[in-house]
Amino acid sequence: MSNAGTTLNKSMPVSSKPKERTKAKKRYLKAKKERRKNRKTLTKSDTGGESGKRGPTATKALGSSGEGEDEENSASGSDAPDSDDATIAKPKEYQEEQRPRKRRKLDEADPPESELDVHAAEDDLRLDDEEVTVQASLLRPRSPTPVVALPSFPLPKRPDAPSKATLALQGLDKALIEAEIVDPSGLLAFDTTPDSDGGTGLSERTRRRLRDLGISELFAVQTAVIPFLLPPSRLRSLYLPYDPPQDLCVSAPTGSGKTLAYVLPITEALTSRIVTRLRALVVLPTRDLVNQVRETFEAVAKGRGLKIGTATGQHSFAHEQAQLVAERSRHVQGGSSKVDILISTPGRLIDHLNGTQNFSLQHLRYLVIDEADRLLAQSFQDWLAQVLSATKPPQRSEDLLETSTAYTSLLPTSNLSSSSVPHPDALAPAFLHLLDNVLCIRTDVDERKEPSCQKLLFSATLTRDPSKIAALDLHNPKYFVVQSQTDRVISKEEGVLNLVMEKFSMPSTLSEHMIVCDTSEKPLMLFYLVHARAVTNALIFTKSAESTARLVRLFEFFESAMSPSAEQSGAQIVAKAYSSDLSPGERKMILEKFKNQEIHILVCSDLISRGIDISHVSHVVSYDAPVDIRKYVHRVGRTARAGRSGDAWTLVEEQEARHFKTMLKGADHLDKVKRLRVSEKDVAALRPTYESALIQLKEAYARSTS
Numbered sequence: 101m102s103n104a105g106t107t108l109n110k111s112m113p114v115s116s117k118p119k120e121r122t123k124a125k126k127r128y129l130k131a132k133k134e135r136r137k138n139r140k141t142l143t144k145s146d147t148g149g150e151s152g153k154r155g156p157t158a159t160k161a162l163g164s165s166g167e168g169e170d171e172e173n174s175a176s177g178s179d180a181p182d183s184d185d186a187t188i189a190k191p192k193e194y195q196e197e198q199r200p201r202k203r204r205k206l207d208e209a210d211p212p213e214s215e216l217d218v219h220a221a222e223d224d225l226r227l228d229d230e231e232v233t234v235q236a237s238l239l240r241p242r243s244p245t246p247v248v249a250l251p252s253f254p255l256p257k258r259p260d261a262p263s264k265a266t267l268a269l270q271g272l273d274k275a276l277i278e279a280e281i282v283d284p285s286g287l288l289a290f291d292t293t294p295d296s297d298g299g300t301g302l303s304e305r306t307r308r309r310l311r312d313l314g315i316s317e318l319f320a321v322q323t324a325v326i327p328f329l330l331p332p333s334r335l336r337s338l339y340l341p342y343d344p345p346q347d348l349c350v351s352a353p354t355g356s357g358k359t360l361a362y363v364l365p366i367t368e369a370l371t372s373r374i375v376t377r378l379r380a381l382v383v384l385p386t387r388d389l390v391n392q393v394r395e396t397f398e399a400v401a402k403g404r405g406l407k408i409g410t411a412t413g414q415h416s417f418a419h420e421q422a423q424l425v426a427e428r429s430r431h432v433q434g435g436s437s438k439v440d441i442l443i444s445t446p447g448r449l450i451d452h453l454n455g456t457q458n459f460s461l462q463h464l465r466y467l468v469i470d471e472a473d474r475l476l477a478q479s480f481q482d483w484l485a486q487v488l489s490a491t492k493p494p495q496r497s498e499d500l501l502e503t504s505t506a507y508t509s510l511l512p513t514s515n516l517s518s519s520s521v522p523h524p525d526a527l528a529p530a531f532l533h534l535l536d537n538v539l540c541i542r543t544d545v546d547e548r549k550e551p552s553c554q555k556l557l558f559s560a561t562l563t564r565d566p567s568k569i570a571a572l573d574l575h576n577p578k579y580f581v582v583q584s585q586t587d588r589v590i591s592k593e594e595g596v597l598n599l600v601m602e603k604f605s606m607p608s609t610l611s612e613h614m615i616v617c618d619t620s621e622k623p624l625m626l627f628y629l630v631h632a633r634a635v636t637n638a639l640i641f642t643k644s645a646e647s648t649a650r651l652v653r654l655f656e657f658f659e660s661a662m663s664p665s666a667e668q669s670g671a672q673i674v675a676k677a678y679s680s681d682l683s684p685g686e687r688k689m690i691l692e693k694f695k696n697q698e699i700h701i702l703v704c705s706d707l708i709s710r711g712i713d714i715s716h717v718s719h720v721v722s723y724d725a726p727v728d729i730r731k732y733v734h735r736v737g738r739t740a741r742a743g744r745s746g747d748a749w750t751l752v753e754e755q756e757a758r759h760f761k762t763m764l765k766g767a768d769h770l771d772k773v774k775r776l777r778v779s780e781k782d783v784a785a786l787r788p789t790y791e792s793a794l795i796q797l798k799e800a801y802a803r804s805t806s
C-alpha cells in the first residue's frame with residue numbers, strides 16, 4: 101500500500117489549489133451518484149429485475165463505471181454481496197483481462213473502495229494520496245476478535261535412516277540376530293574344591309579329571325557352552341518330553357576348544373544314567389576326526405563307566421554291529437545298545453540305521469554335528485533327514501490302533517518277527533504310545549510328548565544358509581559366536597553380520613603370509629621356506645592326492661641332493677604323503693609318526709584340513725592356494741591352536757593372485773596376510789639342487805611309465 105502511495109505521489113504532483121479541487125471532487129461524486137442511480141433504475145425497468153439472466157456481454161455493455169462497481173462489491177467481501185451486483189459477478193480472470201494495465205497495478209496493492217472512485221475521476225481530480233491511504237485503512241473491515249495465530253501442524257519428522265548393519269540384519273532368523281557374541285580372550289580358571297564349581301557348572305570329579313589332563317582353565321567357547329548345556333543339577337534330566345531342550349549353534353575359531361565344549365557336558369550329564377542306551381551321537385565328516393573325538397571322550401570320561409563306540413567303516417560291518425547292539429536275535433521296540441555315546445561318520449551311521457536290528461536313535465538326548473557346515477553340505481543318502489526322523493516317533497494318529505500299525509509299518513520287515521516282545525521300560529517317553537499291547541486312553545488334557553533330542557552344531561565356519569539350517573528343524577536355537585575383538589570391542593550386530601558375511605574369525609596367535617610366484621617356481625619356494633625360514637613340523641596342503649605324491653618325491657630327491665651326509669646321519673628332513681590313496685592303517689601309522697615328530701613334514705590333500713588337532717604343528721603351507729575362504733580358514737587353523745603361535749604360508753601363482761586377494765578382501769582379511777617377496781638372490785643357493793632334483797623326478801616318472 102505504501103508503495104502504491106509512493107507511486108501516486110511521484111506521478112501526480114499535488115495541485116496548487118487543493119480546496120477548489122476538493123469541492124469539484126464532491127460535485128463530481130454527487131453527479132456520479134446521480135448517474136448511477138438513474139442507470140440502476142433504468143436497468144431494473146429494462147430487465148424486469150431478472151438480473152440473474154445477464155451474461156458477460158451485458159455486463160461489458162455497462163461501461164467502465166459499472167465495472168468499477170463490481171470491484172467495489174468484491175472488495176466489500178463475498179460473504180454479503182449486494183444482490184444486484186452479485187448477479188453480474190464475472191470470473192476473476194475475466195475481470196483481470198478487461199482492466200487497463202495501470203488499474204491492475206494498483207489493484208495488486210489491494211486498493212480500498214474510495215480509492216477506486218478516485219481513480220475513476222483521475223483525469224479531472226488530483227487527490228492527496230496520503231489522505232486516501234489513511235481513509236482506506238479506516239474503511240477496511242476488522243475482525244471483532246483479536247487475531248490469534250493459528251496453531252500450525254507439527255512438521256512430519258523424518259525418522260533416522262536405519263544403519264547399514266540394521267538393514268543387513270533384516271530377514272535374518274531371529275535366533276541368529278539374538279546370537280551371543282563371546283570374546284575369545286575370556287578364560288575361566290577353576291580349582292578342584294568340592295564346594296564351588298567356580299561358575300563352570302562342572303562337578304568336582306570332572307574338574308579333577310581336567311586337572312589331571314593338564315587343563316586348569318576353560319576357554320571362552322567352553323565358558324559359554326558348558327553352563328548352557330548343564331543347567332543347575334535339579335533341572336538336569338535326561339528326558340524332557342514336555343519341555344524339549346533348546347538347540348545350539350556354535351561358531352568359534354579353529355583350535356578354540358569346541359570339542360571339549362560338548363564332550364564335557366555330555367559326559368557330565370550321562371554319568372548319572374543307570375541303563376546303557378544310545379543317548380549321545382556325534383557325527384563327524386572323516387574317520388580321523390572320529391578317532392580323535394573318541395580319544396577326547398575316553399580321556400574325559402575315564403572311570404565313569406560310560407561306553408563309547410565308533411562307526412566309521414574301519415572295521416567290518418558285522419564287527420561294528422556286535423560292538424553297538426546287545427540284542428540282535430529278536431526285535432526290541434525300545435532298541436538295544438551297548439554304547440552310551442556313538443561317534444560316527446554319516447555314511448556308516450545310515451548303514452546301521454537301515455541294516456542293524458535294534459539300532460535305535462529314540463533315546464538320543466544329544467545329537468552333535470561337528471564341522472556342521474561341511475556335513476550339511478553333504479547330501480549322502482539324505483543322511484540328515486534319515487537321522488532326524490529316527491529320533492522322532494512316527495506320526496501319531498489319534499487312533500491307537502492306527503498308531504501301532506503306523507509304527508510297525510515303518511520297521512523293516514525282518515524286524516517284525518513273531519517273537520517281537522514289547523519292553524515298556526525300553527521305550528523312550530515320546531515313543532511309549534506305540535506299545536502294541538498297552539491300551540492308553542487319551543484325554544483332552546494329555547500333552548504331546550516330544551523327543552528330548554538336543555541338536556548341537558559346531559564349526560569354525562558355521563553356515564547360515566537358511567535352506568541347510570531349515571533342514572535341521574532346530575528347536576528355539578541359541579547361537580554363540582566367538583569372535584576376535586583384538587582391535588576393538590565389536591557390537592552384537594557386527595558379530596552377527598561377520599558370521600552372515602562369512603568374515604570368519606581367526607586365531608589371534610596366527611601369522612599369515614603369501615608368496616606370489618611363477619607356477620614353475622613353486623617347489624623352489626617351498627624349499628626356500630623349509631631351508632631359509634625353518635618351516636618344519638609343517639602340514640603342506642596340495643590340491644590332489646596325485647600332486648601330493650609327486651611333491652613328496654621331488655622333496656626326497658631335493659633333500660638327498662642337498663645334504664647327502666644328513667641322510668646317513670638321520671638328520672635329514674623327512675616328508676611323507678598323507679592322502680586318500682593310502683589304506684586306513686597306513687594313514688593311522690603316518691599320523692602317529694608325525695605326532696611323534698618322526699616325520700617333519702606331512703604333505704596332504706584337504707583330507708585333514710578340518711578338525712585335526714596336532715599340537716606341535718607350527719607351520720601350514722598351502723602349496724596350492726585354496727579356492728574358497730572356508731578351506732583357507734580350516735587349513736591355516738591347523739596351527740596356532742589353543743593359544744599357541746603359528747605361521748601360515750600360501751604360495752600363490754601369478755594368475756591366481758587376483759582371485760586369492762579378492763577372496764581375502766571379501767572376508768575382510770587381506771590386510772592380515774603379509775606378502776613375502778623372495779628374490780633370485782634368496783634362492784640362488786638352492787636353485788642348482790632344485791634343478792637336479794627336477795631331472796631326477798622326470799627320470800623316475802619316465803621309468804615308471806615305460
Ligand SMILES: Nc1ncnc2c1ncn2[C@@H]1O[C@H](COP(=O)(O)OP(=O)(O)OP(=O)(O)O)[C@@H](O)[C@H]1O
Nearest residue numbers: 315317318319354355356357358359560711713742
Ligand atoms: N580349556 C583348555 N585348556 C587347554 N587346552 C585346551 C582347552 N580346551 C581345549 N584345549 C585344547 O585345544 C586344542 C584345540 O581344541 P579343539 O580340537 O577342540 O579345537 P576346535 O575348536 O574343535 O578346532 P577346529 O575348529 O579346528 O576343529 C586341543 O588340543 C585341546 O586339547
